[in-house]
Amino acid sequence: MAGTKIRNMEEFAKLSGISRPTVSKYFNDPDSVRASNRIRIEAALERYEYRPNIYAMNQNRKLTKNIGIVVPLLSDPYFAEIARNLEQRCIAAGYRPSLFSSHGDPVLEVQVLDTLRSLKPVGVLLAPLGRASNPKALEKFCNDVPTLIFDSSVDEIGLAFVGSDNFQFTAHITDYLCRTGEPPCFFEMKTPANPNAHRRRQSYVNAMERFGYKPDVISVGGEGWGLEEIGRLGGHEALRKGWFSTNTILCSNDRLAIGLLTACYEQGALVGRTADSTIRVAGQDGHPHSRYTCPPLTTISHDYDAVSQTAAETLFASIEGKMSPWKSTRLEGKLILRDSA
Amino acid sequence: MAGTKIRNMEEFAKLSGISRPTVSKYFNDPDSVRASNRIRIEAALERYEYRPNIYAMNQNRKLTKNIGIVVPLLSDPYFAEIARNLEQRCIAAGYRPSLFSSHGDPVLEVQVLDTLRSLKPVGVLLAPLGRASNPKALEKFCNDVPTLIFDSSVDEIGLAFVGSDNFQFTAHITDYLCRTGEPPCFFEMKTPANPNAHRRRQSYVNAMERFGYKPDVISVGGEGWGLEEIGRLGGHEALRKGWFSTNTILCSNDRLAIGLLTACYEQGALVGRTADSTIRVAGQDGHPHSRYTCPPLTTISHDYDAVSQTAAETLFASIEGKMSPWKSTRLEGKLILRDSA
């Protein structure tokens, strides 16, 4: 503001009347300098609006402040929401997050990891693609860069794993459905991209057997991340061919359920728990959109906030030297009762 | 792979038998070195897997290869999709994109711009928050960094503007609705975040008057970016109080329409164009989710690909020196007929 543009830290230090190394210390941790100096630096900062050159900063530093956030598919509002949450936590903790999406493509995932490497991050929060991921590339990356895996686990790689407790998810909602009506069939993809799907199917089977019912799993075809369309097409086929053995359908996830609801609508099947309804549909995930389906979708929701908080704090602790052995944290979900089941 | 880890370009140059400045040239543009040398470098690259240090690269360079992409709300699949598209185009053109979201918050938007500045990007693709944006901060940023504005325009700032032709959008779908049933009312937010909303309302009014109908605009309250909920709550109120003067409702955008559909469902109003339906609902945007509403939403869709392509190519041209005066490009949308109207 005050006329001259500051070119570097040297000039800024001179203008604020403080030595450059102290100013440098200040930028790396404002609390590491004496209060009187901090005040003078911040006063000068107001007047001259100088920012250290991040390239020069990071070049000759052992540890950057960068944190990479990688999600498999940013156009899925679930991941977008998690990413937003993580991003804010990183900023609040004084790190510089950068966001990446694999866009559902394993080749891109490897590419993203490669890009990330060149950023020399102190840590990475990674939600892998899952089944499609290149396991060797993932493992190699985790060996080079402190990485916390979240959402979907891949062996015991990285610093730790944080995600939802898929067994609890499915057991809980299966229990609810059994108590309130006919026991559910399970609607899923034949070859799901996300390994959580297998846990959910298994949990469904376990729960049904525990209740003394016969499990009925309907697996539909389709590849990739267009889950709504897979659910819709699979739903049409299943409805037409009478694959559903009961009037209650538990979907492996909300996006599949959204597609199934569309299929039901298109076939004139009334979904809900009212007397005139012919079918009940439930999802799993607590997808941001699930509130707005018709009827609104009964589901079991991730604890978004707890997942991101646990993931972020575990990574921060590890970065700050509070190392701990590999650990898997799985958080419970909350049942959200709406009109669909 | 071959044993030793390469520390810097000097070492890599030695191992590949080529001088460092030539290797440096190669990395800035592989085609700028003699073919024989390019082949030798690439061979060495295979064997030793060396990557230049991006911090050292960017520090002493006048122009980086960085491009910033900023969207107002990444958890909106529309913006997520546009961002994905832009990102891929940047990579294909040899740039390094980094993605940011303002998360609907004007304070964050300014913060993002500030972060972006320190990245010293050669160019930025910016979709502003709109009404909530800090216009001074935006203008200042555009003066400092070559910025192309997309999606929603803010005066004549930046290199150029690329977006959809909101007048065409609304005129086109209003025309369709008038020809196929009762003329529509217009359902919108009282204080929309996005300035495109005003164009759409205006276009609706114009179109109705052109057809000799009386326009009827229903503006509902609510702030922020939770458009589905605003549409749902506003929809409930409008339905209860009989604010809709005809059986056809054109929504200012798809997310509002999705909320309105939920309200209709919750009040037992049958939406569609069949004989037994009591109400027709149409949206605008071609939101990724609009296919899966019940009934599937009739809408007019952005030409995602054309918008991103035009935006990216305009920016690239400007970066590469092919400067041109400020220009506004507005692309037409395509009507997508589905069951809701």
Add this chain to the structure above:
DNA sequence: ACAGTTATTTAACGCGCGTAAAATTAGTCA
């Protein structure tokens, strides 16, 4: 094979800041 052009090599400087060591100063407490 030769002159003419273009690309490469050599040598060297600088970018802006992190960081370390030694000298100095400011703050603390009795």
Add this chain to the structure above:
DNA sequence: TGACTAATTTTACGCGCGTTAAATAACTGT
């Protein structure tokens, strides 16, 4: 006030690469 400790200043080097200028080598067409 003095002795002690913690913070700051001074000085200086190095990070890895961009970039330039001059010297040299490699291609081009004839």
